[in-house]
Amino acid sequence: MSDAAAHAMEHHTSTGIDSRKVAIWTLIGSECLFFASLISTYLVYKGKSLVGPLPHAESQCMLHGAMQKCEGVFEIKLVTTGTAILLFSSFFVVMALYGAQKGNRKMLVGWLAATVLCGLFFVSMQVYEFNHFYHKGMGYGTNLFSSTFYTLTGFHGSHVSVGVIWLSTLLVLAIRGKLPPEKSLNLEIAALYWHFVDVVWIVIFPVVYLMR
Amino acid sequence: MDAHAHAPAGEHSHPTPALYFKVALVLFVLTALEVMAFEAGHGGMGAGIRPVIEPIVVELLLVLSAAKFALVAMFYMHLKQDSRLLTNLFVFPILLAAGVIMGLIVLLQYWRTVGAH
Amino acid sequence: MATSVIDRSPATHAPENTGIWSWITTVDHKRIGILYGATAFLFFLIGGLEALFMRIQLMKPDNTFVSAATFNSLFTMHGTTMIFLGVMPLSAMFFNYFIPLQIGARDVAFPRLNAFSYWVFLLGGLFINFSWLINAAPNAGWFGYANLTERTYSPGLNTDFWVLGLQILGIASMAAAINFFVTIVNLRAPGMKMLRMPMFVWMSFITQILLLLAFPVITIALVFLMMDRHFGTHFFIPEGGGDPILWQHLFWIFGHPEVYILILPAFGIVSEVLPVFSRKPLFGYTAMVFSGAFIAFLGFGVWSHHMFATGMGPFADSFFALSTMLIAVPTGVKIFNWIGTLWGGSLQMKTPLYFALGMIAMFIIGGLSGVMHSSPPADLQQTDTYFVVAHFHYVLFGGSIFGLTAGAYYWFPKMFGRMLSEKIGKLHFWLMFIGFNVTFFPMHFLGLNGMPRRVYTYPAGLNFEFWNRIQTYGSLLLGVSFLVFIYNLWQASRKPADAPADPWKGATLEWLIPSPPQEFNFADVPPVNSSMPAWDLRRAGGGQLPEPPRVSGAGIHMPRPSYWPVVAAFGVLGVIGSVLFTEAFPHWYFITLGGAAVLFYGVYRWAFEPAF
Numbered sequence: 001m002s003d004a005a006a007h008a009m010e011h012h013t014s015t016g017i018d019s020r021k022v023a024i025w026t027l028i029g030s031e032c033l034f035f036a037s038l039i040s041t042y043l044v045y046k047g048k049s050l051v052g053p054l055p056h057a058e059s060q061c062m063l064h065g066a067m068q069k070c071e072g073v074f075e076i077k078l079v080t081t082g083t084a085i086l087l088f089s090s091f092f093v094v095m096a097l098y099g100a101q102k103g104n105r106k107m108l109v110g111w112l113a114a115t116v117l118c119g120l121f122f123v124s125m126q127v128y129e130f131n132h133f134y135h136k137g138m139g140y141g142t143n144l145f146s147s148t149f150y151t152l153t154g155f156h157g158s159h160v161s162v163g164v165i166w167l168s169t170l171l172v173l174a175i176r177g178k179l180p181p182e183k184s185l186n187l188e189i190a191a192l193y194w195h196f197v198d199v200v201w202i203v204i205f206p207v208v209y210l211m212r
Numbered sequence: 213m214d215a216h217a218h219a220p221a222g223e224h225s226h227p228t229p230a231l232y233f234k235v236a237l238v239l240f241v242l243t244a245l246e247v248m249a250f251e252a253g254h255g256g257m258g259a260g261i262r263p264v265i266e267p268i269v270v271e272l273l274l275v276l277s278a279a280k281f282a283l284v285a286m287f288y289m290h291l292k293q294d295s296r297l298l299t300n301l302f303v304f305p306i307l308l309a310a311g312v313i314m315g316l317i318v319l320l321q322y323w324r325t326v327g328a329h
Numbered sequence: 330m331a332t333s334v335i336d337r338s339p340a341t342h343a344p345e346n347t348g349i350w351s352w353i354t355t356v357d358h359k360r361i362g363i364l365y366g367a368t369a370f371l372f373f374l375i376g377g378l379e380a381l382f383m384r385i386q387l388m389k390p391d392n393t394f395v396s397a398a399t400f401n402s403l404f405t406m407h408g409t410t411m412i413f414l415g416v417m418p419l420s421a422m423f424f425n426y427f428i429p430l431q432i433g434a435r436d437v438a439f440p441r442l443n444a445f446s447y448w449v450f451l452l453g454g455l456f457i458n459f460s461w462l463i464n465a466a467p468n469a470g471w472f473g474y475a476n477l478t479e480r481t482y483s484p485g486l487n488t489d490f491w492v493l494g495l496q497i498l499g500i501a502s503m504a505a506a507i508n509f510f511v512t513i514v515n516l517r518a519p520g521m522k523m524l525r526m527p528m529f530v531w532m533s534f535i536t537q538i539l540l541l542l543a544f545p546v547i548t549i550a551l552v553f554l555m556m557d558r559h560f561g562t563h564f565f566i567p568e569g570g571g572d573p574i575l576w577q578h579l580f581w582i583f584g585h586p587e588v589y590i591l592i593l594p595a596f597g598i599v600s601e602v603l604p605v606f607s608r609k610p611l612f613g614y615t616a617m618v619f620s621g622a623f624i625a626f627l628g629f630g631v632w633s634h635h636m637f638a639t640g641m642g643p644f645a646d647s648f649f650a651l652s653t654m655l656i657a658v659p660t661g662v663k664i665f666n667w668i669g670t671l672w673g674g675s676l677q678m679k680t681p682l683y684f685a686l687g688m689i690a691m692f693i694i695g696g697l698s699g700v701m702h703s704s705p706p707a708d709l710q711q712t713d714t715y716f717v718v719a720h721f722h723y724v725l726f727g728g729s730i731f732g733l734t735a736g737a738y739y740w741f742p743k744m745f746g747r748m749l750s751e752k753i754g755k756l757h758f759w760l761m762f763i764g765f766n767v768t769f770f771p772m773h774f775l776g777l778n779g780m781p782r783r784v785y786t787y788p789a790g791l792n793f794e795f796w797n798r799i800q801t802y803g804s805l806l807l808g809v810s811f812l813v814f815i816y817n818l819w820q821a822s823r824k825p826a827d828a829p830a831d832p833w834k835g836a837t838l839e840w841l842i843p844s845p846p847q848e849f850n851f852a853d854v855p856p857v858n859s860s861m862p863a864w865d866l867r868r869a870g871g872g873q874l875p876e877p878p879r880v881s882g883a884g885i886h887m888p889r890p891s892y893w894p895v896v897a898a899f900g901v902l903g904v905i906g907s908v909l910f911t912e913a914f915p916h917w918y919f920i921t922l923g924g925a926a927v928l929f930y931g932v933y934r935w936a937f938e939p940a941f
Contacts, residue, residue: 013515017295019438023511025298029305030503030541036309037549037579040316041564050570080247087243087280091236094288098229141561144570151556169933195289202280205243206273210250297514308542308629316578319633323642 024189028196035200038155039207042148049143053136056212073133074209082125083205089118090198093191100184108179112171119164126157149208156204159197166190227287235287239280246276336883337852354890356440357848361447362426363744369418372454376410379403381808388801390789400785401468408471409491412591413498414454416729420594423736424509424533426744430839430846431527433518433854438511440888441935446505448898453497456906460490467491472584473554475565475576480558486909489558492551493905499544500901506540509533518838520857524618527837527860528611531618532597535625539586547583550576559911574639581632589628591725593621595732596663599685602735603667605833606682607674613666614860620659627656637705638712646705653703660696664689680754684735687762691727695720698773716776722769742828745821746844753817760810767803771796830877836861843877849885886941893935900928
């Protein structure tokens with residue numbers, strides 16, 4: 001059988017959609033329940049921490065062995081910047097995909113590089129934030145807030161990191177000219193994952209940072 | 213769903229970069245509104261409207277967040293023109309996830325009669 | 330267009346590669362199915378042995394056959410093994426082997442991912458069972474209730490083996506679920522609409538959806554528990570503000586769909602067997618599909634009926650009692666449809682039908698005692714007694730195992746090209762049926778008389794002696810029935826291949842190709858115009874179907890073997906297993922990093938090697 005025929009069989013599907021695309025959507029659907037479990041735990045334990053530090057300023061909390069007024073640990077400005085960057089990266093990757101599908105390599109490489117940089121910035125923001133909180137006395141097991149917060153955002157951050165590695169791999173392929181339009185699906189799948197990571201943050205940002 | 217014959221016609225007619233850019237702008241504005249709602253609701257900037265915002269800040273944030281979520285899913289994830297199958301693969305788990313979150317909050321925060329803290 | 334270049338001349342007898350390396354690198358769904366089946370059957374026998382040890386211990390009052398500590402490990406490992414290493418992978422054997430055949434596909438959508446699932450499952454199973462060798466078998470129950478499973482009450486590695494082992498097995502299940510889901514959605518033969526799929530494929534499809542939606546929840550719960558045990562958090566520790574009840578909720582949000590994951594494949598098998606041996610189409614096909622889907626959907630809204638005893642309050646109790654009772658409706662629809670299928674059929678009393686009928690009868694008993702539990706006041710009396718043990722063995726053994734055994738007798742000729750002995754098969758059935766009922770029916774009485782579960786012994790004079798002794802005899806009979814089954818398999822393996830392509834006059838596509846099928850399954854996919862394509866062809870042929878020839882098949886592109894899935898599976902083991910060493914080895918995270926590197930390297934080589 002010729003390669004073209006093999007190719008045709010390989011891509012012939014009942015729905016007309018490539019199996020890899022259905023698979024990534026299936027994975028995304030499944031991941032919704034991962035994040036649902038994490039978010040519900042965060043919310044169920046909201047306000048039940050026995051000691052500080054706490055996310056937002058409180059007039060009374062147990063800190064360093066005494067009831068006192070506490071500062072909130074959240075740095076809304078920093079995390080808003082990170083949020084905006086992640087949102088823009090979704091725009092960037094969709095532009096890269098557009099370039100890939102149109103065979104415009106310059107567009108593909110440029111926007112994809114911008115996406116990867118945004119991803120790296122977001123991860124760095126999170127590393128900085130965790131480090132900052134840690135130095136404010138908020139260890140992983142300090143209280144329910146710290147445990148649920150670090151687990152939820154850390155789980156999301158590890159998804160961002162996987163996305164950065166995935167997109168970087170595709171960036172290298174794109175630079176070497178190995179991501180032609182007929183293979184743009186490879187980028188489309190990675191982009192779907194990336195958008196999913198973004199929409200999860202769209203939920204986490206208000207629910208965790210902005211609701212008191 | 214069984215349709216090599218009538219595969220989703222518009223699958224490859226993606227929107228234009230101009231539309232993507234508009235969506236990005238709206239997302240940016242909605243995010244700014246979220247932060248403003250937070251600030252206004254908690255006595256930061258715009259403390260004058262605090263009494264108006266404070267009682268509804270959670271609902272406001274949820275609506276804004278849902279709008280952003282929908283925009284990314286519809287336009288960037290192409291659910292608007294892709295097969296309905298893919299939309300179902302996303303929407304059904306989201307509904308279940310929302311049910312789980314609400315169920316657990318109700319069960320553990322409101323309906324606990326024994327052993328609640 | 331691709332089919333025009335396939336060589337359909339008779340096959341020359343080039344021997345198939347059967348060396349050990351060919352099994353390690355295989356990506357053929359049929360071989361992976363056999364690997365799943367063989368591995369799961371071994372684990373199943375281990376789980377059965379654990380049960381027999383418990384039965385011997387409970388045979389008489391104040392027995393000292395095993396210690397209390399060993400007994401804890403026995404019931405924990407029995408439950409864990411039977412669910413995660415027995416019934417689930419035995420179902421996976423049939424998913425692997427028969428989903429592609431029944432939908433007319435060459436293989437699953439992602440053959441290497443399929444191999445990865447198997448190897449991760451094997452390593453996870455070995456990981457959990459390795460704990461026996463260092464005398465640290467899990468001992469806190471298959472449900473792992475916090476805070477019993479926290480460090481304070483479960484020091485030692487026992488619970489770590491359980492937590493980490495389940496995490497590894499979860500990865501195998503998730504990968505497999507994505508694979509089968511996509512396979513069913515996307516690789517159906519032309520003409521096979523969703524509502525023409527065989528019922529086994531339908532029930533498998535629903536099972537994959539449940540796996541995809543339920544496993545993430547247990548994964549997160551296990552992460553929390555691992556963090557509590559090793560990294561200083563208090564997710565389920567009241568001293569730090571945590572709530573042990575949250576564990577129960579998360580566990581049962583997974584755990585209740587899990588029981589449908591265990592039973593729906595058996596429902597599917599029985600729905601295949603009944604029409605073929607009644608010579609009648611399945612009664613109420615569409616109702617069967619939708620009742621299955623409805624059961625799965627409701628299955629996510631009933632989890633707290635496992636937790637009535639925790640005191641959830643009247644609102645929660647009422648809600649979960651009602652939703653649980655509601656599930657009896659679609660289940661009843663299924664049972665009536667099965668009876669409707671049998672009604673007026675010309676029954677061919679072959680072994681698969683025996684087991685299918687046994688399944689229906691036993692499942693009805695288990696289903697009825699299940700409805701009894703849905704009432705909170707009744708449940709409070711039954712919780713933690715042998716009544717509950719009776720209930721779930723009637724649904725899981727009487728339901729799942731009888732159904733899977735029906736499948737084994739039904740499909741063995743297709744898988745191995747040999748017929749199992751009918752005579753020995755029927756002996757197997759009667760021994761298993763009698764042994765099963767003698768073992769488990771008296772548990773209803775013991776439970777209602779107040780005998781608690783999970784006790785390693787009981788004093789004399791409580792009226793528990795008689796039934797316990799009878800039950801132990803029954804369990805020994807069950808053990809014998811499986812020896813008979815093994816003998817049946819063994820004697821079949823020794824005789825020359827004798828199975829025709831279609832020994833039962835089956836209705837579905839797998840019966841249209843030689844037994845065992847060739848590597849590429851179908852040289853040409855037959856036309857599908859209904860949910861019974863083989864019967865359509867048989868009718869068109871005047872009741873006869875020609876024996877399909879084995880053809881050369883040269884020119885059919887099959888996926889290439891690969892060992893990268895095995896490498897990646899070892900990476901998974903390294904990453905997750907490393908947490909065992911947090912105490913013993915200060916630089917334990919080097920193992921994590923090493924595992925991650927292996928996983929990363931394996932996935933990259935896998936991604937960049939050509940699939941065909």
